Amino acid sequence: AMQDNTNILQKFLDTDILKMDLILITINTHLRGEHWILGIIHLKLKMIIILDSLLSLDERKEHFLCLLQITYLCYNASNYCNETSLKFDLSEWQCVYANDSIQQSNMFDCGLYVCLHAFCFITDTYFFNTPSNDGREWLYYNSPII
Known part of the structure; x- marks a missing residue:
């Protein structure tokens, strides 16, 4: 386990971030x-995806802009660390607000749904909805996988 932010930064610098599939x-x-919502930068497909368990449309433009800026920074960091000159071309990227994301039925389970969305996306399984207590129990017993 990483002990401090210096280790996290070093891990980032030691990794060619653009060779990853997802962030x-x-x-x-x-x-x-x-x-809380989940943002996914799909580097291979050049796609930014937002999964929101409340479908709160108010700030999605701002969230996409933030994720695009992070993507741009990843390109710059990769170019600097690997002495390359890859170009970030905004016109090649697609922004997707996932209207089919699973929805919470209360006002306190967004963290659980961020985890469920991430698990389903990473494992390429269909989104599944579960009652709050069952979801928390599932998360507890499956946390070593995530």
Whole structure:
């Protein structure tokens, strides 16, 4: 386990980030700062995907912009660390707001749904919905997999 932010930064610099398929990013929204969504940068498909368990459309443009900026920074970091000159061309990228993401039925399970969305996306399984307590139990017993 990494002990501090220096190790995290070093891990990032030691990795050719653009050779990865996916970058998963949790985003805390402005919904009173109490809602979390999942942003996915799919480097191979050149696609930015947002999975939101409340389908809160208010800030999605801002979230896409943030994820695109992170993608741009990944290109710059990769070019610097690997002495390459890969170009980030915005016109090649597609932004997708997943309307089929599973939806929470209360106002406190967004963290659980971020984990469920990430698991389903990474394992290429269909999104599944589960009652809150069952979902938390599933997460507890499956956490070594994630």
